[in-house]
Amino acid sequence: MVNPIYIFVIALFSAFLLPVIDKLGRKVTLGVFYLSLTAIFAVTLLWFRAFGEGALIENIFTAGSLPPFSINLRMGTIEAFIMLFVNFGALLGAIYLYGKLLENKVYALMLFLTLIMGVNGLIMTRDIFNIFVFLEITSISLYALIGIKQDARSLGAGFKYIIAGGLASAFLLLGIIYVYRITGNLNLDLIISENPLLLSKGGLIALFLVVVAFLIELKPWPANGWALDVYEAAEPGISAMVASLVAAGMVFVFYKFIPLLPHSWHGMLILFGMLTFVFSNLTGLKQKNARRLLGYSSIAQMGLLMAVLLLVRRFNDAMDIRYALSDIAAALFVNHFLAKAGLFWLSGIINKEKARDWSFNKQPVLVLLFAVFIFALVGLPPFPGFWAKWTLITKLAQYNMIGWIVPIIIGSLLEAAYLLRWFGATIKREQTEQVIIPRYKILPPLLAAIVLVIIFPSFAPYMTGMKTMFFFPLLAAAVLWLLDVMPERMRGMVMILILAAFGWYIYPLAKGIVLIFEFMFIAGGIVISLASLNSARPKQGYWEFLVMLIMSLALIPLAKSSMEFFLAWEFMTVSSWLLILRGKNGEKPALTYIMFSLGAALLILTAFALSFAETGELGLVLLSNLNIYAIPVYILLALGFLVKAAAMGVHIWLPGAYSEAEDEVTPIFAGMMSKISLWGFILLFGYMGNKVLGIFELPVLLGWIGVFTAFFGALMAVFQEDIKYLLAYSSMSQLGYMILSVSLLSHLGWTTALYMSVTHLFFKGMLFLAVAGIVSRIGTTKMYEMGGLIKKMPASFISVLIAIIAVSGVPPLSGFGGKWLLYTALIEKGWYLQAGLSFFAGAIAFLYLFRLIHTIFLGQLKARFREVKEASLWYIVPQFIFVGAIMAISMFPNLILKPIMAAVETQFPSHVNWDGYTVITALGYWNGNAVMMITMGVFMVPLIWLLVRVNMVQKVEQFNIVYAAERPDRPETTHFAYNFFAHYQKAIGFLVKEQITNFWNSVSEWFHSLSATFRHIYTGNGQTYALHIIIYIVVLYSLLGVK
Amino acid sequence: MIKRFFSLIFVVLLALVFLPLVTEIKPLSELGMTSAKYAEDGAAELGAANLVTSVVVTYRGLDTLGEVTVLFITTAGIGFMLRRKTILPEKKRRASEILKSGTSFLLPLIILFGVYIFVHGHLTPGGGFQGGVVIASAIVLLMLSDINMHPDHNILNWLESLSGAFYVIMGILGLILAGGFLDNRFLPLGEFGKIFSAGAIPVIYSLIGLKVGAELVGILNKLGREDK
């Protein structure tokens, strides 16, 4: 194997000779330069491969003496791993800087080489003074390279950086010399083995000085202003190096010193790391400058990494060297290394100061890269950050360090907030100017992104026992993306085929309740997707995300382990978020949606982690064995699912998400995705049953939440002017009923929930598809701009009519059966109050449902819609498939009730009997067939009467008021249906004032103003930053309690 | 003002942090394990009379290579930072005749002295760094005496590059022919206390001297050039 000393030799040799070589021309010099970097990378690659094949750690001695009498280096698995990335990053960074290196003097090349050598040295050396020397080599090269951009800003930033770095080196040097004085040698390994010597007061101070110097190099909050300035002002190619390469070196040195730290320091240092993670992300919330934002994120990640390195010491088993790749820290490191470098490179390519000004100028590659990096940083699957987050939280729970989960969750959410906000804003930006980007600049981020993706198999150890099909959503999305060249409709067909094939594939795996859900997701998905075929316009990303969403929905009920569940859950979250983001005004609602969804996901993750901690396994079945953590797991899961269900209080994401998603997507959200929370509750109750907290039975509490959701959802729907908002609140209300009935924990309750769930899919699918069809013709969702469409769109009218009859729960259609089952189930259980309230909510539902017909289809046609045609068949066909389904199950309820009841019977004993088409319960019976016949008969009589008298109807002009010499400033007020329920608003409006929205807004504002407060410590003054460092040192010293 | 106040408080507190380092650590009374071994075997092992030189050039040779690299980086860094797109017209100024003739007399002597220091680095105090500085100061004297005189950029470059490269080659020779990178014993140790002794130490120290000298001159030259 090549002696790693040759890394230094190569770097130094070419650095020393470059000025001479440069006489031959810059191209030659650059050739030698890139060759050297490649050679260095090759050396590390060889070593890395050797360790992969089981090589042992190698110690490299210099000067022909053994340590501690001479300096030695070490090449081990971890070293090779870190160096592999460092040298890979170096090569990429050098490629990115190609232009700068060409135009600047040869010095830049030399400095770059010494920088790389310094970082490699920092990683390999085992001599503490040698660490100092390599630190200086690294820092001084960096100081000079920061000067590559010469303006007052970057020079000022560089100077502050030198001050901070100089202070750190001074403390390091003092610490090192005292460590030497006390232990009599400078070899790290020997010092570690003679650790007790350092446990005197002087020794601890020496150790403290060494450690604090490296902490400062890791840029801890709040003593890190200088680093932020450099991230912001330096050439992005250099910032990328600082954030990735140099940070890697520093982190590794810190890691080397960890064995020396007294155990009593760990807690405080972890706390400081976590503080950095949380507060840097908090401060990032207010940041507008893209690179400074990246700086905050980098610093936060370093804080987390530092904390994790200390925490990992406590996981005795996780340090198996063979799995270094799959270690949490390694995954976090790789994730951050590649993503952050990539983002800095992108920031150089885009070259816009403000994050809000970013745009990709119609370069799909850049969009893709941006997405990969941002998603990786946020920790979405399949990137390393996801596995890191997953493992970290489960391990923390397992090793009884649950408290640390909280800062990790808060910090992750804050980071996700600003990164995803940025992503959303950038994707939605108007893309006008076309800028030519040199190819070589795109290569480095591209390679970084590719590595982030292909590194995926390294996480195989986490996926043991996991079914491959849980990655099908990604696979399907990738396939559709590759088929981008096809005509749009063809792609849609392919997607539907994929769904069908997937359905066929999973059919044998699904039984009972699961099968019902699979039926909803796959069959519903296929039917609703038909509507998306209406247009042949290219839709970037549409089919990819759609197939991902539907497939992950279908996978969730099939999950056997919490890992599978969570992975599919995350895929669902991401794809649905991206679909909302695609909507015309989707930016804001998508952000709200993803924040709530990620919050819910993290709650669920924590619950799973606790379950893992207690049982030691990931199987979901084990939820039923929980004892110690049963209550917290129960509550966390319930909260997570409540958020997903948009229950009262956490519903504010819902109207925006539903209404801003594209019209063809909303039916999928409302009809299918909302049901996944129902599955969640079924899972929760199925495994954990009833739990009591204090005097409260938790299912009863959930039932109340359900009924209030039903009630307020209906109430809020009443006052909407936008049809999609109205339907969104209606869905919320319906879901409330489902939560209520599933909380009953009885056979009848669950039957009701599942029955409602299926019928809700049908009629909400119809309604939203009908709306989509109408909107596709008239281009508005405001009800007061509609009216009289009955003549133009009779088919849509029929489907809406049938749907609202079904929703409202009047006989004869299927909704009646649902309501009937619900009241029966509630009364059977003795929940009379809930029954009363849900009855009241049902009454309110009439108010808004009535408007759908009245405002859209009745009244007078507006002039500009005279030429409107019926919605295209692509909308009508799926609607009528649902119409047929509703008719069928209204007529023959046992078509659907029987399988549902049979499925539920595996959970609860049944008290329901069947007699032909008649359902018989203790409280009465329901014969769908008869109800249908009777109602039809009753309905037909007045209908015929009206039809006979139709010529007697007097027509009224709709816009009389416009001709009354007034010109209204708000045209909507001239519509007869505007603010239709104003009179009710006076009576009960206080109930629907946006208090909850205001609450969440103030939460957001509170975080933002906190962020604004905290960032004022960064005054921009180099001396203040130096003072911060001194204060940090003194405070940390006193908190560590050095005695 | 409030910042001064905080500075005062925290500097004092920092002093309190340092205090135990003075009070708790007793003065050294005997050599630690590493230096005891150097004292016992260093002379026999490496053959250099100056133990500090043994430590600097061989035992901790990697540090010294790093140190030379640091100077090298600084030279490069200064050249890099002070780069300019346009060259301003030169202003001429005459140096005094006495200074000029004095310099031409002193210059060879000083350079010789510098060479002496690094060639004898393994025997007497001083070595590559000190000798290099002496040589650099000679050149500075020259630059001061004749404001228009600048050391030839090319020669400096070559000197710096080659001495550095040879230093690295010495290291590799140690690796291949002797016990490890920068081991001085691939040349015979010779007779203790003589100029041609201690293996490659004099060679390495001379290379260091040349390199340091060239680099320091480079630094001053670059700063001086800015002048114009």
Next chain:
Amino acid sequence: MTIITILGFLLIIIGLWGMLTRKHLFRIILGFSIIDTGIHLVIVSLGYIKGRTAPIFDADLSPIDAINRIVDPIPSALVLTAIVIGLAVTALMLVYVIQMHRHKGSLEISDYEELKW
């Protein structure tokens, strides 16, 4: 020689004080070099053993009884490196100051605060 260690620390503290409070960029760098000198003094003082000589063998000092007659050579070796590095950092800082002055014409640290928050 505890007194020299103390002297070293005093210089460190004074240098730090200057670095934190003097506004002029040159003074800040001077503060740094004072800190450096202080650290060097501390290092060398830690290697000193009362009544012993420099670790250079000659007629008076033979390798045989060196272990009881010489001061610790390692701190000296380390300080050599530290001094050179100190010079390097100082020189680079000065070059930064020259360039900052060229671009903005000011030598006050408080004039370089446009990056903040």
Next chain:
Amino acid sequence: MILTIIIVLGILMLAAAFMALYLKDLLSAIIASGAISLMASVIYIILAAPDVAMTEAAIGSGLTTIVFLYALHLVRKKQEDKHD
């Protein structure tokens, strides 16, 4: 005897340090800072570290001061150029 020398040198060094920080004239401040190193090298002789003494004298007090003076010269020159 040696102790006296050290104490005197120490006091002088501390005084020089304050001078370096507070003397109005920058040139004198720089010289004062160089003087600290020079006195330090005397102390190194006392501490039986001749190598360090030589280095500190040459680099710490000599070269560093020269670099400082160069820098000062450049900055002053710029200022004069501006005033012209």
